[in-house]
Amino acid sequence: xxxxxxxxxxxxxxxxxxxxxxxxxxxxxxxxxxxxxxxxxxxxxxxxxxxxxxxxxxxxxxxxxxxxxxxxxxxxxxxxxxxxxxxxxxxxxxxxxxxxxxxxxxxxxxxxxxxxxxxxxxxxxxxxxxxxxxxxxxxxxxxxxxxxxxxxxxxxxxxxxxxxxxxxxxxxxxxxxxxxxxxxxxxxxxxxxxxxxxxxxxxxxxxxxxxxxxxxxxxxxxxxxxxxxxxxxxxxxxxxxxxxxxxxxxxxxxxxxxxxxxxxxxxxxxxxxxxxxxxxxxxxxxxxxxxxxxxxxxxxxxxxxxxxxxxxxxxxxxxxxxxxxxxxxxxxxxxxxxxxxxxxxxxxxxxxxxxxxxxxxxxxxxxxxxxxxxxxxxxxxxxxxxxxxxxxxxxxxxxxxxxxxxxxxx
Numbered sequence: 001x002x003x004x005x006x007x008x009x010x011x012x013x014x015x016x017x018x019x020x021x022x023x024x025x026x027x028x029x030x031x032x033x034x035x036x037x038x039x040x041x042x043x044x045x046x047x048x049x050x051x052x053x054x055x056x057x058x059x060x061x062x063x064x065x066x067x068x069x070x071x072x073x074x075x076x077x078x079x080x081x082x083x084x085x086x087x088x089x090x091x092x093x094x095x096x097x098x099x100x101x102x103x104x105x106x107x108x109x110x111x112x113x114x115x116x117x118x119x120x121x122x123x124x125x126x127x128x129x130x131x132x133x134x135x136x137x138x139x140x141x142x143x144x145x146x147x148x149x150x151x152x153x154x155x156x157x158x159x160x161x162x163x164x165x166x167x168x169x170x171x172x173x174x175x176x177x178x179x180x181x182x183x184x185x186x187x188x189x190x191x192x193x194x195x196x197x198x199x200x201x202x203x204x205x206x207x208x209x210x211x212x213x214x215x216x217x218x219x220x221x222x223x224x225x226x227x228x229x230x231x232x233x234x235x236x237x238x239x240x241x242x243x244x245x246x247x248x249x250x251x252x253x254x255x256x257x258x259x260x261x262x263x264x265x266x267x268x269x270x271x272x273x274x275x276x277x278x279x280x281x282x283x284x285x286x287x288x289x290x291x292x293x294x295x296x297x298x299x300x301x302x303x304x305x306x307x308x309x310x311x312x313x314x315x316x317x318x319x320x321x322x323x324x325x326x327x328x329x330x331x332x333x334x335x336x337x338x339x340x341x342x343x344x345x346x347x348x349x350x351x352x353x354x355x356x357x358x359x360x361x362x363x364x365x366x367x368x369x370x371x372x373x374x375x376x377x378x379x380x381x382x383x384x385x386x387x388x389x390x391x392x393x394x395x396x397x398x399x400x401x402x403x404x405x406x407x408x409x410x
Contacts, residue, residue, distance in 0.1 A: 025042070034049050034054035034055065048155075054143050056157075060137075063162075065134070067298045072154065073124050077152060081149070081151075083147075087146065089118040091139070092139050099134060103119060106324060107285050112124075127298070131298065166309070171317055172317045173360075181276040181278075183222070185280065186200060187284055189226060189260075189283075198249055201248045203377075228263070261288055262287050263290060264281075271311055272310055284369070285325070286325070304338065305337060305338060320363045321375065339363055347364045349367060358376065359379065
């Protein structure tokens with residue numbers, strides 16, 4: 001993609017005199033230039049402009065973190081344009097100091113670029129979560145297009161809200177020889193292609209084949225998550241487990257309701273109910289389904305953060321394994337807030353190796369699950385003789401391995 005070169009540069013000083021105030025949201029004052037409100041709800045606003053650049057100012061009425069999603073940005077014209085791209089620069093202010101937001105992308109929006117704090121894209125698939133990690137007084141959004149043409153442009157700002165600052169619970173430590181219950185949540189969404197299904201399935205098959213569950217008395221629960229639960233398989237027979245993973249590899253996702261959505265909440269709820277010692281969460285996309293309807297990640301943020309804190313309060317250690325999420329993030333990934341905050345330990349794909357110990361790792365990030373085979377999940381279950389001696393007085397039960405499938409979605 002070519003470097004962003006806007007044909008028309010507009011100074012914010014020039015824009016200010018022509019502001020129009022639209023008091024359509026209870027918690028915010030919205031001020032606009034060259035744009036008008038098409039429709040709105042209590043937390044979303046649909047805007048339209050017939051010029052090549054336009055401006056929005058958002059001022060919150062109370063304290064807290066401001067979060068929202070960008071969606072539905074495009075244009076309507078009888079003319080055909082090639083290489084037309086859109087740009088939006090979002091700037092926050094706190095006591096006249098500049099504060100830039102966090103943008104989070106996943107697999108479906110991985111082609112979006114950030115240049116000098118401006119997002120550059122041809123289109124937005126779904127929505128892009130945007131949030132500020134500290135309280136702000138106002139937010140400026142400046143929009144333009146790469147050709148500088150006056151066309152009918154439209155956009156949506158969804159789930160604009162002020163959320164209280166929620167304390168992040170510490171991620172519990174893995175205790176040697178005491179991980180009796182390990183749960184793995186696997187994304188089965190349509191954004192995961194056949195090759196990625198094979199990479200994930202093959203590695204988990206290898207994990208099951210090589211791990212000595214009966215010897216170490218571990219319970220393993222494997223969840224395929226999507227919009228809802230499909231089936232549960234419980235077995236101590238590795239042949240049953242192998243067949244379940246082979247089925248995961250063979251399955252194809254179409255674009256039906258059941259395969260086009262990702263619901264983190266159902267996987268989190270299952271982990272909360274089962275209280276595993278370790279929850280390994282594998283995904284390539286933000287949650288976009290909740291409460292039986294489509295829902296942006298920004299709308300689910302508070303609920304998911306609360307559930308991750310509840311998991312950790314239960315003594316469950318979280319390990320996220322992600323593909324194409326926040327790889328081009330402009331700042332600290334929002335994923336840290338679900339794990340161990342600023343103390344989160346991250347392994348990127350170029351840092352992975354088969355001898356990497358995962359007991360202190362919170363997040364593993366990679367592209368296209370390309371380095372899946374280099375994740376040594378067995379290191380979580382390893383129990384050295386000196387560690388075994390310490391835990392020697394603990395009772396152990398026979399292995400129970402269960403596979404729980406959740407309807408795959410995107």
